[in-house]
Amino acid sequence: xxxxxxxxTRLLVQGIxxxxxxxxxxxxxxxxxxxxxxxxxxxxxxxxxxxxxPVFDSVQTAVDVTGANASVIxxxxxxxxxxxxxxxxxxxxxxxxxxxxxxxQDMMRVRQYLSSRNTRLIGPNCPGIISPGKSKVGxxxxxxxxxxxxxxxxxxxxxxxxxxxxxxQNGLGVSTCVGIGGDPVKGLSFADMLELFEADAGTDxxxxxxxxxGTEEELAAIYISANMTKPVIGLIxxxxxxxxxxxxxxxxxxxxxxxxxxxxxxxLRSVGVKIARYPEEIPGLITFL
Amino acid sequence: xxxxxxxxxxLFTAYNIPIPNGRIxxxxxxxxxxxxxxxxxxVIKAQVLSGGRGKAGGVRMAKTSxxxxxxxxxxxxxxxxxxxxxxxxxxxxxxxxxxxxxxISNDRMSQKPILMASSSGGIDxxxxxRNSPDKIVxxxxxxxxxxxxxxxxxxxxxxxxxxxxxxxxxxxxxSLWSVYVDCDATLVEINPxxxxxxxxxxxxxxxxxxxxxxxxxxxxxxxxxDKDAETFSELEGRKIGVTYIQLQGNIGCLVNGAGLxxxxxxxxxxxxxxxxxxxxIGGGAGAKKVENALRLILQDDNVKSILINVFGGITRxxxxxxxxxxxxxxxxxxIPIIVRLVGTNDEEGLHLLEGTCLIPAKSLLEAxxxxxxxxAEASE
Numbered sequence: 001x002x003x004x005x006x007x008x009t010r011l012l013v014q015g016i017x018x019x020x021x022x023x024x025x026x027x028x029x030x031x032x033x034x035x036x037x038x039x040x041x042x043x044x045x046x047x048x049x050x051x052x053x054p055v056f057d058s059v060q061t062a063v064d065v066t067g068a069n070a071s072v073i074x075x076x077x078x079x080x081x082x083x084x085x086x087x088x089x090x091x092x093x094x095x096x097x098x099x100x101x102x103x104x105q106d107m108m109r110v111r112q113y114l115s116s117r118n119t120r121l122i123g124p125n126c127p128g129i130i131s132p133g134k135s136k137v138g139x140x141x142x143x144x145x146x147x148x149x150x151x152x153x154x155x156x157x158x159x160x161x162x163x164x165x166x167x168x169q170n171g172l173g174v175s176t177c178v179g180i181g182g183d184p185v186k187g188l189s190f191a192d193m194l195e196l197f198e199a200d201a202g203t204d205x206x207x208x209x210x211x212x213x214g215t216e217e218e219l220a221a222i223y224i225s226a227n228m229t230k231p232v233i234g235l236i237x238x239x240x241x242x243x244x245x246x247x248x249x250x251x252x253x254x255x256x257x258x259x260x261x262x263x264x265x266x267x268l269r270s271v272g273v274k275i276a277r278y279p280e281e282i283p284g285l286i287t288f289l
Numbered sequence: 290x291x292x293x294x295x296x297x298x299x300l301f302t303a304y305n306i307p308i309p310n311g312r313i314x315x316x317x318x319x320x321x322x323x324x325x326x327x328x329x330x331x332v333i334k335a336q337v338l339s340g341g342r343g344k345a346g347g348v349r350m351a352k353t354s355x356x357x358x359x360x361x362x363x364x365x366x367x368x369x370x371x372x373x374x375x376x377x378x379x380x381x382x383x384x385x386x387x388x389x390x391x392x393i394s395n396d397r398m399s400q401k402p403i404l405m406a407s408s409s410g411g412i413d414x415x416x417x418x419r420n421s422p423d424k425i426v427x428x429x430x431x432x433x434x435x436x437x438x439x440x441x442x443x444x445x446x447x448x449x450x451x452x453x454x455x456x457x458x459x460x461x462x463x464s465l466w467s468v469y470v471d472c473d474a475t476l477v478e479i480n481p482x483x484x485x486x487x488x489x490x491x492x493x494x495x496x497x498x499x500x501x502x503x504x505x506x507x508x509x510x511x512x513x514x515d516k517d518a519e520t521f522s523e524l525e526g527r528k529i530g531v532t533y534i535q536l537q538g539n540i541g542c543l544v545n546g547a548g549l550x551x552x553x554x555x556x557x558x559x560x561x562x563x564x565x566x567x568x569x570i571g572g573g574a575g576a577k578k579v580e581n582a583l584r585l586i587l588q589d590d591n592v593k594s595i596l597i598n599v600f601g602g603i604t605r606x607x608x609x610x611x612x613x614x615x616x617x618x619x620x621x622x623x624i625p626i627i628v629r630l631v632g633t634n635d636e637e638g639l640h641l642l643e644g645t646c647l648i649p650a651k652s653l654l655e656a657x658x659x660x661x662x663x664x665a666e667a668s669e
Contacts, residue, residue: 023603078505103473103503104395108432111400127602141602141632156548157572158600162653165600165631182547185400211548214397237551240558241567242536259397261555278556280654 002131002176003196012037012062014083015074024139031142033135037062059090070094072137080124081106088119096137097123107185121187127157127179148173151197153190154209155182162279163209170283175203190220198228204288205231210264212238217264225271232273233285236261290499293336295378296513297495304464308492311380320361323379324354333360336376337369338518345369383491388481390414393469402430408448410481436466457490473503529581531570538563540664541586541595545570545604553598562661565592573603579612587620594625594663596656601632610638625663629656
């Protein structure tokens with residue numbers, strides 16, 4: 001089983017005719033994802049990938065014509081806010097935003113808007129979702145994981161791949177991997193994903209990949225303590241990062257003593273999460289109930 | 290991107306937030322001139338992007354313009370936390386009746402803007418926040434609706450501000466909110482916002498940090514970037530399109546992805562080594578970018594070994610290999626370079642590295658071990 005995506009997913013790609021959009025649409029199709037439409041304002045009526053996917057001028061039109069029920073966003077950072085608003089107003093239940101660099105206040109406004117709507121947002125600045133052997137929404141390479149019963153949630157991009165690869169090398173498979181992204185203001189969080197994995201019959205353990213900045217891992221620890229019966233294994237990047245330095249992700253800025261790797265590791269350990277020192281250590285720490 | 294105090298004050302003026310009379314100066318004689326204009330009693334403030342300016346002797350109060358010139362001379366030759374003082378701000382001294390703390394920043398917990406105010410403003414505000422947190426009023430602002438008028442009164446009431454100041458205080462908060470929104474700031478802070486003995490408000494200090502992701506829509510603000518606040522390498526990093534941060538160790542790092550780069554540094558530390566830098570080449574880097582990045586690392590004399598860790602998704606390992614080989618041909622270094630490539634076209638990439646002096650590794654742990662060993666050997 002998988003969470004968020006599955007055989008009922010009818011995906012539309014916002015920004016399909018751009019370089020990133022087109023390249024990854026082809027990859028997703030090859031992996032088996034059901035892509036029903038693309039949206040690029042001004043290119044409505046075109047087809048991409050040798051007539052495989054129709055392009056529309058607007059998300060609403062695409063939804064009306066194809067019944068799309070999920071969107072993946074590849075539009076440039078300056079258009080991310082507007083693209084999300086458009087998809088939310090078209091009542092798409094799941095939006096996965098890959099784009100990096102969205103202005104923080106744009107995302108604050110998006111989040112505020114989402115709080116009164118029924119759409120789930122993953123990202124921005126994330127690699128997306130993959131359910132190995134079934135479907136992928138985003139840019140996670142298809143050949144580094146195998147189907148199985150471990151859920152993976154991550155704030156990182158390539159570090160996620162490293163973990164998936166380590167699991168695969170040890171014969172361990174993944175039910176769903178969700179990259180929630182590295183931005184300080186974003187959609188769903190660790191706690192939200194843990195809830196979905198706890199309820200998913202196909203997942204028996206969860207791996208959490210966190211990093212410095214913010215309090216998300218600490219909030220996840222509170223959720224785990226109150227609600228999680230399945231084992232959780234954590235990897236927190238940034239132990240060696242000196243405070244006050246921006247390390248790439250907008251989200252990874254340490255503020256005072258909050259948001260340090262130590263504080264996250266401490267919170268998670270205190271609720272029974274096993275902490276790996278590096279990706280290759282994770283497979284050895286996984287046990288099932 | 291952080292703005293200097295004097296730049297922040299210029300923005301404040303544009304938004305009608307009152308500031309003391311003052312001007313920027315680059316020499317002690319200029320300072321003397323300005324303080325003569327201002328009546329002799331001034332405060333001279335080093336303009337550097339570092340905290341603790343006061344403690345480092347970068348903020349001095351002068352009673353006469355002779356004193357001002359003398360202090361300016363001292364400050365302009367200072368280095369504060371590794372930053373050269375090239376400019377000072379000369380502000381008139383103001384008689385203070387009350388010091389208020391006021392800021393708008395990004396609250397990670399609620400993921401919304403948060404306004405903070407306190408009537409115990411001044412240099413001890415962090416201590417106040419530790420010892421008497423209830424003295425700091427915090428209010429989350431709806432990012433779609435903005436500040437409500439009643440919130441302005443609510444804050445004034447909760448910091449026990451006398452009614453006669455509510456009007457002006459409310460206007461200042463509104464202006465601060467406008468600065469925050471219009472400039473795409475992540476922080477706008479006034480500490481202290483004083484009420485003078487003549488019942489006027491004045492922002493004695495100003496701190497603005499801008500959201501780097503939004504700079505594309507503020508070219509005029511981007512021009513204000515203080516190039517002195519970053520190391521040469523960090524500036525170079527931006528030029529070649531990578532994120533480079535100088536650190537203290539002796540193992541150079543080149544990685545694709547911020548999380549993976551941090552994890553790589555963590556493993557090095559776990560094995561007893563220390564990274565000389567953080568370097569993220571981002572996604573889809575071509576040979577040229579990799580070559581430039583490697584060259585940048587090799588400029589650091591502290592580097593005794595280099596660890597290249599690339600997990601190729603959209604990044605192609607053969608491209609990375611070409612970049613590394615290109616850089617090595619140009620620079621002819623004897624520094625051991627350990628290369629670990631996994632993912633898209635990794636076989637091809639590793640094949641290209643055969644016969645070169647580059648040290649291939651399959652696992653991240655193995656690569657990190659080699660890098661630490663090589664650095665230790667070279668240091669003996």
